[in-house]
Amino acid sequence: MELKDLIKPENLVYDKTSILEDEPMHYCPGCSHGVVHKILAELIGEMGIQEKTIGVAPVGCAVFAYRYLNIDWQEAAHGRAPAVATGIVRLKPDNFVFTYQGDGDLASIGTAEIMHACNRGENILVIFINNGIYGMTGGQMAPTTLEGMVTSTTPTGRNIDLNGYPMKITDLIAQLPGTSYVTRQAVHTAAATLKCKRSLKKAIENVLDKKGTSFVEVVSTCNSGWKMTPVGANQWMEDNMIPYYPLGDLKDSVKGEHKSEN
Amino acid sequence: MTEEMIIAGFGGQGVLSMGKILAYSGIMEDKEVTWFPSYGPEMRGGTANVTVIISDTRISSPILHEFDTAIILNQQSMDKFEKSVKPGGTLLYDPNGVLTPPSRNDINIYKVEGTKTAIEMGNPKVFNMIVFGSYLKIRPILSLDNVEKGLQKSLPERYHKLIPLNLEAIKKGQEIVETVQEV
Amino acid sequence: MGELRLMKGNEVLAEAAIRCGCDGYFGYPITPQSEVMETLMLRQPWNETGMVVLQAESEVASINMVYGAAGSGKKSMTSSSSPGISLMAEGISYIAGAELPCLIVNVQRGGPGLGTIQPSQADYFQAVKGGGHGDYKLIVLAPASVQEMNDFVDLGFELAFKYRNPAMILTDGALGQMMEKVELADFKPRWTDEEINEKWGDWATTGKPSSRKKNVINSLEMDSDIMEANNRRFQEKYKQMEKEETRYELFQCDDADFIIIAYGSSSRVCQKSVEIARAKGLKVGLLRPITLFPFPNKIIAELARKAKGFLSVEMSAGQMVEDIKLAVYESGRNTRVNHFGRTGGIIPTPSEVVDALEDKFSWELSYGVKRSY
Numbered sequence: 001m002e003l004k005d006l007i008k009p010e011n012l013v014y015d016k017t018s019i020l021e022d023e024p025m026h027y028c029p030g031c032s033h034g035v036v037h038k039i040l041a042e043l044i045g046e047m048g049i050q051e052k053t054i055g056v057a058p059v060g061c062a063v064f065a066y067r068y069l070n071i072d073w074q075e076a077a078h079g080r081a082p083a084v085a086t087g088i089v090r091l092k093p094d095n096f097v098f099t100y101q102g103d104g105d106l107a108s109i110g111t112a113e114i115m116h117a118c119n120r121g122e123n124i125l126v127i128f129i130n131n132g133i134y135g136m137t138g139g140q141m142a143p144t145t146l147e148g149m150v151t152s153t154t155p156t157g158r159n160i161d162l163n164g165y166p167m168k169i170t171d172l173i174a175q176l177p178g179t180s181y182v183t184r185q186a187v188h189t190a191a192a193t194l195k196c197k198r199s200l201k202k203a204i205e206n207v208l209d210k211k212g213t214s215f216v217e218v219v220s221t222c223n224s225g226w227k228m229t230p231v232g233a234n235q236w237m238e239d240n241m242i243p244y245y246p247l248g249d250l251k252d253s254v255k256g257e258h259k260s261e262n
Numbered sequence: 263m264t265e266e267m268i269i270a271g272f273g274g275q276g277v278l279s280m281g282k283i284l285a286y287s288g289i290m291e292d293k294e295v296t297w298f299p300s301y302g303p304e305m306r307g308g309t310a311n312v313t314v315i316i317s318d319t320r321i322s323s324p325i326l327h328e329f330d331t332a333i334i335l336n337q338q339s340m341d342k343f344e345k346s347v348k349p350g351g352t353l354l355y356d357p358n359g360v361l362t363p364p365s366r367n368d369i370n371i372y373k374v375e376g377t378k379t380a381i382e383m384g385n386p387k388v389f390n391m392i393v394f395g396s397y398l399k400i401r402p403i404l405s406l407d408n409v410e411k412g413l414q415k416s417l418p419e420r421y422h423k424l425i426p427l428n429l430e431a432i433k434k435g436q437e438i439v440e441t442v443q444e445v
Numbered sequence: 446m447g448e449l450r451l452m453k454g455n456e457v458l459a460e461a462a463i464r465c466g467c468d469g470y471f472g473y474p475i476t477p478q479s480e481v482m483e484t485l486m487l488r489q490p491w492n493e494t495g496m497v498v499l500q501a502e503s504e505v506a507s508i509n510m511v512y513g514a515a516g517s518g519k520k521s522m523t524s525s526s527s528p529g530i531s532l533m534a535e536g537i538s539y540i541a542g543a544e545l546p547c548l549i550v551n552v553q554r555g556g557p558g559l560g561t562i563q564p565s566q567a568d569y570f571q572a573v574k575g576g577g578h579g580d581y582k583l584i585v586l587a588p589a590s591v592q593e594m595n596d597f598v599d600l601g602f603e604l605a606f607k608y609r610n611p612a613m614i615l616t617d618g619a620l621g622q623m624m625e626k627v628e629l630a631d632f633k634p635r636w637t638d639e640e641i642n643e644k645w646g647d648w649a650t651t652g653k654p655s656s657r658k659k660n661v662i663n664s665l666e667m668d669s670d671i672m673e674a675n676n677r678r679f680q681e682k683y684k685q686m687e688k689e690e691t692r693y694e695l696f697q698c699d700d701a702d703f704i705i706i707a708y709g710s711s712s713r714v715c716q717k718s719v720e721i722a723r724a725k726g727l728k729v730g731l732l733r734p735i736t737l738f739p740f741p742n743k744i745i746a747e748l749a750r751k752a753k754g755f756l757s758v759e760m761s762a763g764q765m766v767e768d769i770k771l772a773v774y775e776s777g778r779n780t781r782v783n784h785f786g787r788t789g790g791i792i793p794t795p796s797e798v799v800d801a802l803e804d805k806f807s808w809e810l811s812y813g814v815k816r817s818y
Contacts, residue, residue, distance in 0.1 A: 052652045056513070066661045072650035074516045075663040077539050080509040083501070087513025087521065088650070090497045091469045095652050113509070116502035282624065286451045289626050295451065297624035301477060301562075322716030324623055327794040416451065 017045040023067050030230025032220035033062055033129060035187040039197040040100075040127070041069050043204060053096045054088055056081040060102035061135040061222075079110020082117030085124045096207055098125035104134045107143040107169040114173070121178030121212035121255040125203050128170065128215065131222040132241060139225035143167040146240055151225070166244060170217045174250040180211040182251040186219045186242065188234040199249075212255025219245050263293075263318050265403050266326050270311035270343055271335025271359075276390030279416070280333075281312035283394065287404045287412030288316040296324040309338050316403060331401055333393060335376075337361050350445060354397055363442075371442040372400050379438055380431070388431035395435020406432070447628045454594040454620040455480035457627055458524060458550055461598035463490040466633040467548075468519035469497040471510035473529060476562040477618035478552035481524045494635055504529040508536030508549070515545040516662035518641040518649030520602050524550035526618070527568050528559065530576070537611060538577030541679075542664025544648075546605035548598065549583070550614045552621040555760075555790040563790025564618035566709060569764035572615045573738040580676055582683045584612040584690065585737040587708040591625035593735075599630060604690060608682055609648070615737060617760065619710040619792060683739075692735035693744055697723070701730030703806060704748055706769055707758040708734045710792065715758050717795035722802065727810075729802065740768050746776030753809045753816075755782045756802050762788055781806070781816060 019041035027033045044053055050071055057065040059078035066073035076084040081099035089097040106114050106128050114126065133151055134140040140153040146166050148157040158166070174182040181203050185196035196218060203214035219241050223233035269284075271277045281297050288295040298313040313329075315321050332343045334355040340362065347353050349368045357363065358377035374396040380389040398404060404412075409432065413425050452460065458481050462470060472482040482500060490496035501507035507523045514521035525533065530551045540547060551572065555565035570576075572585045584604045586597045594616065601612040636644070642651055653659045666672040697719055698704055707715040712733040722729035732748065734741050745755070755773065757766035766784035773780050785801035787793045793801075808816045 050652075051654050054517070054650045054652060063665065066659075066663065070653065070659055072653045072659050073661045073663075074513060074650055075543070075661065075665055076512070077509065077535055080505070080512075080536070083506040083509035084513035084516070086499070086501075086506075087469065087471065087510035087515075088517050090499060090510070091514045091519045091521070092517055092651070112502055113506055116506065282451065285624060289449060289451055295624075295626050297451070298619070299622055301618070301622045321625075321713075322720065323714040323718075323795050324625075324710070325619065325714055325792045325794065326717075327796060 017042045019045040019050060019070050021068050021070050025068060026064055027061065028224040030221065030223040030233060031061070032131065032187050032218060035193055036127065036129065036196075036218055036220075037065065037068050039187070039193065039200060043197065043201055044069070044071060047201070047204060049096050049204070049208070052094065053098070054092070056085045056088070056097065056099040058099070058101040058105040059136075060105045062100050062102060062129065063136065065100050079105050079108070080113055081105065082110065082113040082122070082124070082126065086117050086120070086122050089122055089124055093123065096125075096204065098127060098207075100127045101129070102135070103128070103130045103132065103142040103144040107167050111169075114169075115176070118173050118213045118215065119176045119178045123207055123210050124213060125207050126213065126215045127200070128217040129220050130217055130245065131220040131225070132166070133222050133225040135222045135225050143169070144245075146244060168245065170215065170245075170250060173215050177256055179213045179215055179251060180254050181206050181214040181249070183215070183249045184217040184219060184245060184247050186237070186247055188221065188237060217245070219247065263403065265316045265331065265401065266313075266329050267315070267331040267333065268311055268313050268326075268329045268343055268346070269333040270309065270339030273308055273310040275310070275335050276387070277310045277335065278312050280390040280394050281314045282416050283409070283412050284314050284404075285316070286416040287409045290408035290411040290415070291404055293317060294319065294321050296321050298324040309336065311339065311343075331397070333397060335359060335393070340364065352400060354393070354400065354439070356393060367443070368445060370400070370444050372396065372439055373442055374435060374439045376435070379434060383431065383434065385427065388427060391428045391431035392435035392438075395432035396439035398432065399436040399439050447630055449626060449628055451624050452591060452627050453480060453622060453624050454591045454616065455552065455622070456484045457591050457595045458598060458614070459484035459488065460629060461595045462522060463488060463494055463496055464630050464632050465599040465602060466494070466520060466635040467496055467522055467598075467602070468635055469499070469510075469514045469521040471499050471501050471507040471514070471521065471523050473501050473504045473507050473525065475526045475529045477554060477564070477621050478524050478526045478550070480621070481550070494632070496635065504532040505536065508533040508540070511547050511549075512536055512540050512543070512545060515540065515547040516543065516650050518645035518651060520636070522548035522550070524552065526552045526554045527556050527565070530568060530571065534571075534577035537583070538575070538579055538581065539664050540611045541577075541581035541583070542579060543662050544609040545611065545662065546602070546609050547611050548601040548605060548614065549611060550616065553615065553617040555788065561790035562618065564710060564760060564792060565788070565790055566617055566711060566760040567762070567764065567788065568615065569737065569759065569761060572613055573740065573768070581679060582610075582686070582738050584608065584610060584686060586612065586614050587735060587737050588614060588616055588620060589709055589712045589733060591620065591623060591627045594620060595627050595629065599633075608686060610682065615709070617710055687739040690736060691739045691741050691743070693741040694733040694735060695744070696731040696733070698730035698732060698748060700728055702728040702753045702809075703756065703802060704730045704732055704752045704754075705756045705758055705798065705802070706732045706734065706745070706765070708737060708765070711758050711760055714793055714795050715798055718798035718802075721795055722799045725799070727799075727803075737765070740772070742772040742775065745769060745772035746778070749773050749776045749778035749780040752780055753814070754806045755780060756805065757782065757784045758793065758798055759784070759786045760788065760792060761786050779815070781809070
């Protein structure tokens with residue numbers, strides 16, 4: 001049988017969404033970013049919201065996110081994506097606006113912006129990639145770096161006396177009445193990825209229904225920064241990251257309600 | 263015609279609002295006007311002053327070091343601004359709160375018992391309008407019609423019912439101003 | 446004739462924003478400009494024109510909100526005073542790099558540091574030389590009256606969109622707090638989404654329709670050749686501004702031996718200084734730059750042919766004086782340039798300026814000729 005005989009609609013088992021550009025990604029093999037990009041792109045396609053979506057890219061490994069999804073984008077300064085998204089959504093309330101931020105961007109330099117955007121209940125989706133390290137700049141300590149974890153700025157491991165504690169910023173975010181849906185997910189297995197996609201879908205629906213801020217943390221791997229194989233990184237994340245950053249919904253309500261699960 | 267003046271006293275005496283009504287009345291009279299306040303922590307209880315300029319022509323500096331007229335309502339302001347009146351200029355003051363009366367002999371000096379009269383009228387808040395009336399008597403640069411329009415413009419709608427009382431205070435001020443010295 | 450009112454400079458900025466069809470204001474309180482946001486909040490323009498007003502958590506956030514709004518083709522603005530503008534420097538650089546049109550108002554106070562809340566003009570360098578990182582320029586407008594505070598809001602937006610470049614109104618606490626007669630502009634409707642698509646659809650993030658490629662608002666470029674080409678394009682744009690947008694005003698310069706150069710509230714003081722000097726028999730004129738970038742180099746070069754001296758009068762230790770010297774240098778003349786300034790929030794008095802002029806140009810005044818270096 002020839003290859004051309006196989007390429008027929010009835011034999012199609014998987015179709016790449018057109019929202020995902022045919023652009024080779026710069027992410028390291030094994031990195032979680034690619035998977036999150038893919039499920040986000042699929043959702044934008046499946047939900048038919050390409051025309052109303054405006055993404056805000058961060059500074060960090062996802063700085064080039066605008067290359068990979070075929071939607072309108074704004075590239076924000078380091079940590080400022082929630083303020084940029086606020087400016088867009090306040091003036092264009094019928095658009096779907098999301099930020100895509102890493103742990104250095106969101107939980108360190110941009111702490112004020114994320115806290116206040118969530119506290120105002122800006123009607124946006126925040127996707128928070130937490131891999132416990134600064135990937136882009138070469139593996140320095142992040143606010144979410146675990147105790148004892150070796151990075152290029154904690155070569156003997158994160159020392160609590162010197163560096164303070166790994167920050168559970170999503171737990172803080174869940175306390176803010178402006179947020180409606182706050183969850184922590186992962187994409188290291190097929191099952192986790194499907195679950196994460198369901199969470200993202202719900203978060204997007206909440207924003208489309210103008211329920212306030214939805215916040216999806218994705219506990220992620222950085223096998224390059226962690227100096228591990230992709231498989232080893234997945235295992236290390238399960239053994240070390242997830243016990244400290246447990247997966248699941250932290251809050252599922254509407255803006256203004258203080259009800260909190262967990 | 264250009265009138266360059268300073269109104270100076272304590273915050274709360276209505277110094278800034280007197281200046282504002284004066285400036286608005288000037289606009290009603292088709293004049294150019296500027297109103298330049300001291301601002302900052304002084305607003306909250308300390309000394310307050312405002313420079314008001316009313317002119318037939320485009321106004322240059324809103325900030326001045328000498329004045330045609332000074333309206334002085336406390337001792338600190340007397341110490342600071344008596345010397346800033348141009349020779350031949352005018353100084354109007356309320357003796358209540360001024361311990362050392364002005365001593366220059368090259369300027370016109372008038373006084374008004376504003377504080378006392380306001381209390382007699384049963385409303386200390388009209389103090390600044392009494393002083394304003396005295397000013398209009400000695401420097402008749404604005405018509406009373408335009409002052410009334412100025413009051414309407416500068417007071418929020420909810421205070422418009424107080425305009426007759428303010429006009430009465432202005433008239434009272436015109437009556438009671440005393441000449442101390444004319445040069 | 447439009448509506449006549451007696452208003453503070455700060456209040457007028459707010460009213461003018463509403464009337465010129467501004468879509469969004471994002472700000473953070475700081476003296477001496479807090480009346481801008483206070484006036485807007487009291488006016489509630491969202492009920493009238495649909496304009497959005499939001500108090501941000503910091504100046505850092507407010508300038509980035511402006512970035513987001515401007516990136517969507519909306520007319521957006523912020524205002525602050527000196528320390529707040531320093532915080533915004535990052536965002537302003539990104540806005541210039543991403544070529545976004547917006548309006549930034551700096552109601553200057555004295556510095557450095559917390560400094561004073563009294564008026565100052567010590568942020569001249571910050572405004573005209575960029576202020577943040579990288580090679581960029583703002584269009585800088587310097588109003589000298591409450592009327593111009595009103596007029597320059599609309600003008601600022603017009604120039605910002607014409608060049609896809611941030612514009613700044615550089616004013617100070619004196620003009621912000623001062624009241625003058627102002628003729629308000631008539632209301633202009635805000636742009637509809639359709640108008641924005643039509644005017645700015647080739648770059649604004651409005652949500653990607655199938656009919657066009659995606660729009661990306663960005664200042665990042667990893668390819669140095671492309672980044673240099675971007676920089677060249679910016680420089681071309683700034684040159685075009687110099688050609689087309691330079692604005693200034695002359696007072697009694699025709700026969701002047703000495704020319705005072707001053708902008709904003711200093712220029713008002715110096716008009717009076719010219720009157721005082723003329724009354725003393727000194728032939729003094731005033732050049733008032735209205736745009737600080739682009740700077741009126743050409744007229745300075747022209748005036749340098751006849752004038753025996755220039756005096757830069759600023760509420761700073763001497764900033765604009767450097768640009769005047771450059772303009773004179775480029776003219777090939779050797780006219781002397783001096784500076785007189787007060788700092789710390791002090792506004793010079795008109796006669797102080799005349800004294801300074803007589804003192805600094807005593808040689809020229811005694812010999813009646815130009816003194817060469």
